[in-house]
Amino acid sequence: MPTTIIAGAGHAGGQTAISLRQAGYDGRIIVCGAEPAPPYQRPPLSKKYLSGELARERVFLRPESFYSRHDVELRLGNAVRDVDPAQRTVVLDDGGSLSFTDLVIATGSRPRRLDVPGSDLGNIFYLRTLEDADAIGNALVAGRRLAVVGGGYIGLEIASTAKGLGLEVCVIEAADRILGRVTAPEMSGYYARAHRARGVHVKLSTAVAAFEGDGTVRRVDCGAETIPADVVVIGIGVVPEVRLAESAGIACDDGIVVDERCATSAAHVYAAGDCTRHPNPILGRSLRLESVHNALEQARTAAANIAGTPTRYEQAPWFWSDQFDLKLQMAGISDGYDTIVQRGSMDADDFAMFYLKDGVLIAVDAVNRPREFMACRKLVPQRPSIDPVKLADESIPMQEMA
Amino acid sequence: MPRITFIQPDGAAATVEIANGLTVMEGAIENDITGVVAQCGGSCSCSTCHCYVADDWMRALPPPEEEESGLIEFAWEPRESSRLTCQIRVTDALDGLVLHVPAEQL
Structure with a gap:
């Protein structure tokens, strides 16, 4: 029986399994992921899940019963550790080995770390996983002071949610405007004003030199000024998770290089989602995207190609962000x-x-x-x-x- | 639990039970209803959970907010009866609701 192994149980990994079955693929499907939870949606982690409005089950991409109903094997807490594209085998974290007909790498991305003195103090968080969101949620207690390091979408969404939960919130941005990497100065100005008007402090051109505290963070040292904080969330971008592909000799260039079919440089190995660098014929260039739409559509494309329907991914990217x-x-x-x-x-x-x-x-x-x-x-x-x-x-x- | 029926463009009907408090979209996803895609996961940002509400049920639903009606205008073949199912919250009053799934989303 043909077997598709999906390395990564995030949005793209989960959708690949769903799309394979929707496309009529009747081979074996095995989804392997590092996290204990079944594939889930990440966008609510900074918004309605963090605020407590959405229960855990409601962020799952599909109810857990979906996978058994559709004969999809989930290997959770057991990520793919190594790939041998020539032998078409993978080794899992638990040492087990599996053979594949096709492999989809959907390893996503991980938060960029801020390496300054004190960055290992308690109550300093990054947001990527459900577990991260649970930890941050527990720390977001009304009346506390939250410092958000990084004025990107994740940081601003967390600031908005925390303000709604009754915290004192300060966004600390190293550049001279927020959202500098992703939008125009006019939009940056608007969002800085919007946050300030809703009670969030926004510090621009302010770089973090160190975190200070006594086991738990108490202050953010920004050189010229010190910002008091009981909780810190750092959101300064992500880096694509390419180790698995790179160590297997698959071409990478700030992302796993794929073509319009989501095929990598290795035969029978595809990649989808945040981890890919892919061509976009509408934009006329290759790029890496950190978005749900990209994860879903690349997953659908890889699945269609594996199921035997030649398909190309050529869509205009789109995104959303809910704040206040x-x-x-x-x-x-x-x-x-x-x-x-x-x-x-x-x-x-x-x-x-x-x-x-x-x-x-x-x-x-x-x-x-x-x-x-x-x-x-x-x-x-x-x-x-x-x-x-x-x-x-x-x-x-x-x-x-x- | 309220029972809600989804009718596919080819006439095939599926009646499913959806718990109160969930959205109709969430119930459709839970029950593998073909054609309800819900790319944005229910944040009213994509229109891919669009369905047509059966005529006799239109008045049972609270009218759409502006953020929903704006998306619907550009959804695939919008009609008077178009709604985004992520914006319809299930209550006992919707027991028996009938929705028609469009042939395409976008």
């Missing part, structure tokens, strides 16, 4: 834009920013603007030339932009 009452939805990638157009009002928390390059619409950041977001999800792949004046004109519905 602000629903941010993004489509496309704004890198390299030469023109930015605002539609709607920042003061009313009701606007979209469109990004154009050489007259072509390449991306949107939409705040509480689902129509602008959805219209752009459909428009961006078509690379349309749109007059910026028209985009800004609220009297013209988004349906008429194409």
Whole structure:
């Protein structure tokens, strides 16, 4: 019987198994992951799971019964340790060895560590796993002071959730603006104002020199100033988890290199999700994406190819981030834009920013603007030339932009 | 538990029990209902849990919020009866609800 082994039981790993069965694959499917939980959704970990609004079972990608019902073997707490692509075998953490017909590497990414004096003190956390979220959740007690190191989406979402739980919150960002890696200065300015207006302290151009405390963190030493903190969460980006692929001799370049079919440089070995560097024909370049949509669609693509239907992954990326009452939805990638157009009002928390390059619409950041977001999800792949004046004109519905 | 029926474009119907408090989307995923994709996992950000509500059930549901109706306008073939199932919370009042799954999502 053909056997597909999936190395990694995150969003991409779980979806690969689901998509294989949906595609009619009747071989053996084995999902191996380091964590004890079945595949789950990570986005709620900084939002509704962290706030306690969603119970543990409700973040699972599928109920646990799904896997037995569909004859998918879960090897949880037992990750793939080594791959031999030539022999088509893997070795698991428990020393067991398995043979595969096809392998999907879905090892995801891990938080970038901040290595400064005191970084091993108690109550300093990173957020990646359910276990991390549980630990942070336990520490987020009303009245405590939380310092969030890093003004990216994860950090800002945690800041928003913690503020809602009644903590005093300070976001510490080393660069001169938050969200600097992912969006335009206009959006950075808006989100800094939005957080400040809702009671979050935002410190820009402030680098952490050390954490101080007595076993447990008490202060964040930022050189010129010291910020008191009972709890610290560090969110300064992720690095792709490529060790497994790299040690097997599979091509990597800041991510496991895959083609449009999600195939790696080794025959019968695919990769999907955060860990991949993949070509995007719409963007005309290769990139690495840390997103649910990418994880799901690459998983679906790898599964289809394994199940015998040649399939290519060629979609415009999209993302979302919920903070306070602000629903941010993004489509496309704004890198390299030469023109930015605002539609709607920042003061009313009701606007979209469109990004154009050489007259072509390449991306949107939409705040509480689902129509602008959805219209752009459909428009961006078509690379349309749109007059910026028209985009800004609220009297013209988004349906008429194409 | 409330019983909810999903009808596929080919007419195939599946009636499933969904616990009060869950969303209709969560119940569809739990019960392997084909065509309810729910990429964003229920945060009202993708529209891929779109279904059509059977005519006689439209009035039983609270109207959609703006964040839902904006997505629906751009969903695959939206109709008056279109809803995102992640925004419908199951209660006893929805026992017997009938939904039609669209042929495509997006």
